[in-house]
Each structure stands twice: as structure tokens, then as C-alpha cells.
Amino acid sequence: MFEATAQNRRNRKVEGLFRLLFLWMTCMLILPVALILGVLIVRGGPAISWEFLFTQPINNMTAGGILPALVGTVWLVVVALIASVPVGVAAALYLSEYAPDNRLTRAINLAIINLAGVPSIVHALFGLGAFVIFFRFGTSILAASLTLAVMTLPVVIVATRESLQTVPLAFREACWNMGATRWQTIRKIVLPNAISGILTGVILEVSRTSGETAPIMFTGAAFFLPFLPQGVLDQTMAMSLHLFVISTQVPDVPEHMPFGVALVLISMVLAMNGISIAFRVYLRGRKKW
Amino acid sequence: MSVPVRVSEAAGFAIEVEDLAIGYHGKPALSGVTLQVPTQEIFGIIGPANSGKTSFLRAINRMDLMTAGMEVSGSVRVEGRDVRSWRNPYALRQRIGVVFPLPVGLPLTIYDNVALSSRLRGTRKKADLDVIVERCLRRAALWDEVKDRLDSLGSLLSGGQQQRLTIARALSQDPSILLLDEFSIAVDPVTTMRIEEVLAELKSEMTIVLVTNLVQQARRLASRTAFFLTGELVEVTETETMFEGGAQDPRTTAYVEGKFG
Ligand SMILES: Nc1ncnc2c1ncn2[C@@H]1O[C@H](COP(=O)(O)OP(=O)(O)OP(=O)(O)O)[C@@H](O)[C@H]1O
Ligand SMILES: [Mg+2]
Numbered sequence: 174m175f176e177a178t179a180q181n182r183r184n185r186k187v188e189g190l191f192r193l194l195f196l197w198m199t200c201m202l203i204l205p206v207a208l209i210l211g212v213l214i215v216r217g218g219p220a221i222s223w224e225f226l227f228t229q230p231i232n233n234m235t236a237g238g239i240l241p242a243l244v245g246t247v248w249l250v251v252v253a254l255i256a257s258v259p260v261g262v263a264a265a266l267y268l269s270e271y272a273p274d275n276r277l278t279r280a281i282n283l284a285i286i287n288l289a290g291v292p293s294i295v296h297a298l299f300g301l302g303a304f305v306i307f308f309r310f311g312t313s314i315l316a317a318s319l320t321l322a323v324m325t326l327p328v329v330i331v332a333t334r335e336s337l338q339t340v341p342l343a344f345r346e347a348c349w350n351m352g353a354t355r356w357q358t359i360r361k362i363v364l365p366n367a368i369s370g371i372l373t374g375v376i377l378e379v380s381r382t383s384g385e386t387a388p389i390m391f392t393g394a395a396f397f398l399p400f401l402p403q404g405v406l407d408q409t410m411a412m413s414l415h416l417f418v419i420s421t422q423v424p425d426v427p428e429h430m431p432f433g434v435a436l437v438l439i440s441m442v443l444a445m446n447g448i449s450i451a452f453r454v455y456l457r458g459r460k461k462w
Numbered sequence: 463m464s465v466p467v468r469v470s471e472a473a474g475f476a477i478e479v480e481d482l483a484i485g486y487h488g489k490p491a492l493s494g495v496t497l498q499v500p501t502q503e504i505f506g507i508i509g510p511a512n513s514g515k516t517s518f519l520r521a522i523n524r525m526d527l528m529t530a531g532m533e534v535s536g537s538v539r540v541e542g543r544d545v546r547s548w549r550n551p552y553a554l555r556q557r558i559g560v561v562f563p564l565p566v567g568l569p570l571t572i573y574d575n576v577a578l579s580s581r582l583r584g585t586r587k588k589a590d591l592d593v594i595v596e597r598c599l600r601r602a603a604l605w606d607e608v609k610d611r612l613d614s615l616g617s618l619l620s621g622g623q624q625q626r627l628t629i630a631r632a633l634s635q636d637p638s639i640l641l642l643d644e645f646s647i648a649v650d651p652v653t654t655m656r657i658e659e660v661l662a663e664l665k666s667e668m669t670i671v672l673v674t675n676l677v678q679q680a681r682r683l684a685s686r687t688a689f690f691l692t693g694e695l696v697e698v699t700e701t702e703t704m705f706e707g708g709a710q711d712p713r714t715t716a717y718v719e720g721k722f723g
Contacts, residue, residue, distance in 0.1 A: 274530045347566040347628075349528050351579050351635055352556030361578065366569055 220433025317393025332374020506684025559632030
């Protein structure tokens with residue numbers, strides 16, 4: 174017969190304890206998220222209506238809708254993506270597929286990770302100096318989106334590099350040994366198998382970009398501008414800044430309005446994350462090795 | 463060291479290596495290798511782990527260019543031409559098929575795995591590709607097992623099948639030299655025997671360098687065998703002689719008789 178020793182019993186007890194501890198921590202994590210969502214839905218829900226989503230704000234933003242902010246956020250995000258994704262993916266491809274593994278490359282990789290940690294207000298000041306003033310884009314969607322793009326570039330690079338690195342080296346070696354160039358290998362084997370991961374990273378970036386306030390405040394977002402932007406050199410309203418403005422800068426805003434804006438914003442972000450999760454599930458289902 | 467070879471002049475050498483040394487990040491892995499591989503024969507390489515066999519193969523098709531920190535000195539001539547004089551190493555690698563210890567089914571369909579090399583070279587016509595795919599799969603003794611599912615993923619085949627797929631893919635390059643690195647390490651004995659039969663047939667068309675961890679496999683297939691030991695070429699001898707106790711170095715005899723260390 175097998176007898177459990179005292180050590181066995183102790184191990185089992187400790188195992189149970191840690192399991193409980195980790196479960197508890199997970200609940201602690203879920204709690205605030207659930208609370209935030211709950212509060213937003215209860216208090217912001219009544220504000221949501223057709224009119225709220227699709228009309229201009231009126232009466233000094235104390236009534237009416239949020240259409241210009243909604244459209245403005247979409248503009249900002251799309252232009253930021255167009256600017257950051259090609260550059261970020263290309264840089265990641267270079268760093269992970271071409272660059273020699275030397276000290277310089279490692280330093281650059283480290284710098285990119287650190288860049289991701291630069292506070293967004295610093296990016297805002299950089300964007301103001303570089304895009305608004307130096308390149309003379311003025312306060313515009315272009316300047317704001319480029320600022321957002323610079324800010325999110327490290328995220329795109331890191332996400333892309335990580336998904337490139339999930340493709341086993343053996344596949345690359347097999348291709349190289351056949352006489353394939355690095356680019357042929359990337360196109361035929363590496364990219365097709367990394368693309369879903371890259372898209373996941375991009376979508377996460379979108380959700381982050383759409384919530385940023387500081388980088389767009391000085392560079393292209395307006396307090397109040399009841400028109401839809403006509404081009405990238407226009408200024409625009411944005412959801413995040415609008416939320417900030419009506420919660421702190423404008424008197425007599427009805428209580429449900431900021432909550433309504435926040436609810437719309439967080440719904441956008443969650444929808445985006447949902448798509449990204451769906452991609453990941455799809456990716457796992459299609460795993461080819 | 464000089465190696466006695468008896469090959470007709472006409473046949474010549476597919477690979478000539480002179481004073482080859484290989485290191486990684488300045489640490490030597492293999493040094494002082496001089497040997498010749500005659501065309502259209504199977505040349506065996508045996509030796510314990512870490513003796514530099516894989517490194518040797520990588521120097522032949524210039525994979526040192528793709529390997530961080532790998533340094534090669536001395537000369538390697540393939541079909542009479544120094545591999546470092548090829549301005550286009552990709553063209554060199556296309557002429558040399560490689561099979562790895564662990565099978566590598568690329569995450570493509572079986573068909574695309576075998577068609578890949580031709581496509582990379584610009585063949586687009588489906589009819590041409592069909593012919594190539596069928597011929598290579600047949601020669602790798604895999605056709606009958608996969609002919610009805612050419613559209614399924616190559617990476618989902620069994621290990622033994624994937625190894626034959628790898629061989630089919632190497633053959634699709636229409637190589638004049640085939641480098642095999644311990645191909646049977648993850649393959650069952652029956653599949654190993656089948657692949658060995660394939661190799662024996664291929665010998666009449668191409669030069670095969672067979673690195674093997676099974677000394678008996680070298681005995682079955684190779685006309686000549688080299689023994690590598692801790693980064694050094696001990697000797698190259700006719701395989702039969704080597705296994706009949708006629709090796710030049712007592713270490714070789716000990717190794718092939720399994721009395722090593
Ligand atoms: N990419 C690499 N980077 C650094 N060192 C390497 C690399 N590849 C091989 N080496 C070193 O070179 C030496 C020879 O390795 P090699 O793979 O050629 O041996 P091998 O004879 O093929 O061994 P095995 O029978 O285990 O496959 C080893 O010391 C190994 O650590
Ligand atoms: Mg090896």
C-alpha cells in the first residue's frame with residue numbers, strides 16, 4: 174500500500190492554500206472591472222439614445238449628442254493606424270528577421286520597450302513641438318494622429334515581434350536551406366503564420382489609442398467644435414477629451430451625460446478587444462503545427 | 463591529413479574540403495578537416511554528439527551566413543568551385559538538398575510543401591508543379607500514403623511521414639548534392655529502412671552526405687565513411703575496411719564497435 178507521508182499531506186495543504194490565494198486575487202481583479210461596468214451601465218445607460226449618438230452637442234454641451242466626438246475619435250484612430258502599422262510592422266520585421274543579434278540590436282529593442290513606458294503627456298509635448306509647430310501641421314487630426322502613432326509604435330513593434338517569434342526557427346532554417354531568401358521566407362512562411370497575432374496587437378493598440386486624452390489635447394482635439402471634420406488638417410472633437418471637458422470644465426452638465434460618454438467609449442474599447450479575442454481564438458483553432 | 467581515394471578521374475569530386483575550421487563566437491567547433499567526397503556515392507559521417515558533424519554540413523551550403531557567430535575558414539569546393547566565390551548563396555543552396563534530424567513539415571499543405579522550391583524559382587504552371595510534386599513524393603516513398611490528401615497540412619503528418627515529406631521537398635530542388643543529418647533520429651525502424659532503400663536508389667543521380675548516429679546505417683549505405691571526434695576529423699576510410707577492423711585509428715575501431723569511452 175502507498176501511505177501518504179507527513180510531507181505529502183503538507184504539500185497537499187500548501188497546494189490548496191495557494192490555489193485559494195490565486196483564485197482570490199483573480200476575483201479581486203475582476204471586481205473593479207465589474208463595478209466600473211455596472212456603474213456605467215446603471216448611470217450612463219439612460220443617456221444612450223439615437224439622438225445622443227447621432228446629433229451635435231447643444232447648449233454649451235449640456236444637452237444634445239456626441240456625434241462630432243464619436244466621428245473625431247474614429248478619424249484619429251484610423252489615421253494613427255495608417256501611420257503606425259506599416260512602420261511598426263516593417264521595423265519589427267527588420268529587428269526580428271534581418272538585424273544581426275548584436276549589442277546595437279539589443280540596445281534598440283530595449284529602447285523600444287522603454288519608449289512604451291514614456292508618459293503620454295511627454296508624447297503630447299513632443300507632438301506639439303514636432304508636428305504642430307516644426308512640420309506646421311497646426312492643431313489638426315494629422316498632428317494628433319501622428320502623436321498617437323509615435324506613442325503606440327512601440328506597442329505595435331513589440332506585439333509584431335512577439336508574434337513573429339512564435340513561428341519556429343526550424344521553419345525558417347528549412348526555407349533558407351532550400352535557397353529561399355529571407356524575404357521569401359517571411360512572405361511564404363513567417364507572415365502567414367504571424368498575421369493573426371499581429372492583428373491582435375493592432376486591435377489592442379486601437380482600443381488604447383481611442384482612450385488617450387493628453388496626446389491629442391494640445392495637438393488636434395478641440396473642446397467644442399460642432400462640425401464634422403472634413404479632412405486631416407481639420408481640428409476635431411474626440412470622445413476622451415469630450416468626457417474630460419464635460420466632467421470638469423463645463424458647469425450644469427446633467428449627471429447622466431458624462432456617464433453616457435464613458436459608456437460609449439468603453440463599449441468601443443470592449444468591442445475592439447472582443448474582436449481581438451475572437452481573432453486569437455480563431456488563430457488557436459487554425460494552428461498549423 | 464591526406465586521404466587515400468580511388469575514384470576514376472571522370473567521376474571527380476562533388477565536394478572538396480581543405481583545412482576547414484569552424485567556430486562559433488570565437489570558440490572552435492571543428493578544425494583541420496580535409497576530405498573529398500566523390501560524385502554519386504554515399505559518403506558517411508559518424509561521430510558522437512558534439513563532434514561537429516552538423517557544423518560541417520552547414521559550412522557546405524553556406525548556412526554560416528544565416529547563423530549568428532558562426533565563422534568558417536579554409537576552403538570548401540562544391541563541384542570544383544569555392545562556395546565563397548558564389549556571389550549568390552541562394553543559388554548554391556538550391557543545388558543542395560538538406561534533411562534535418564527532426565522532420566520539418568512546413569505549415570503548408572503537402573502539395574505546397576513539395577511545390578515550394580519550384581515556386582520560389584518562378585515555376586507557376588499548375589501542370590508543371592503537379593508533375594514535380596508527384597515525382598518527388600513517389601521517389602520519397604510517400605506518394606501512396608498521401609495522394610488522396612495533398613491538400614491537408616504537411617505539419618500534421620506523422621513524424622515518419624514528415625521526414626519523407628522533407629526528403630521529397632529536398633528532391634524537388636532537383637539537387638546534385640543531398641545532405642542528410644541524422645535523418646532517422648525521430649523515425650521508426652521500418653520507415654528508416656524504406657528511406658534507406660530510397661537513398662540507395664538516389665545514389666546513381668546525386669552525391670549524398672549521410673551524417674548518422676547509427677554506425678550500422680553508415681555500414682549499410684556508405685562507400686566511404688569519415689569519423690569525427692570532438693571537433694576533429696579522425697579519418698576517412700572505405701566503410702567495409704573500417705568496420706572489418708581495418709581503421710587507421712584505434713579510436714575509430716572502438717567507436718564502430720560500440721566500445722567507446
Ligand atoms: N548555432 C550555434 N551557435 C553556437 N554554437 C554552436 C551552434 N551550433 C553548434 N554549436 C557548437 O558547435 C559544436 C559542434 O556542434 P554540432 O552541432 O556541429 O555537433 P554534432 O556533431 O552535429 O552533434 P550532434 O550529434 O549532437 O548533432 C558544439 O559545441 C555546439 O555547441
Ligand atoms: Mg548534429
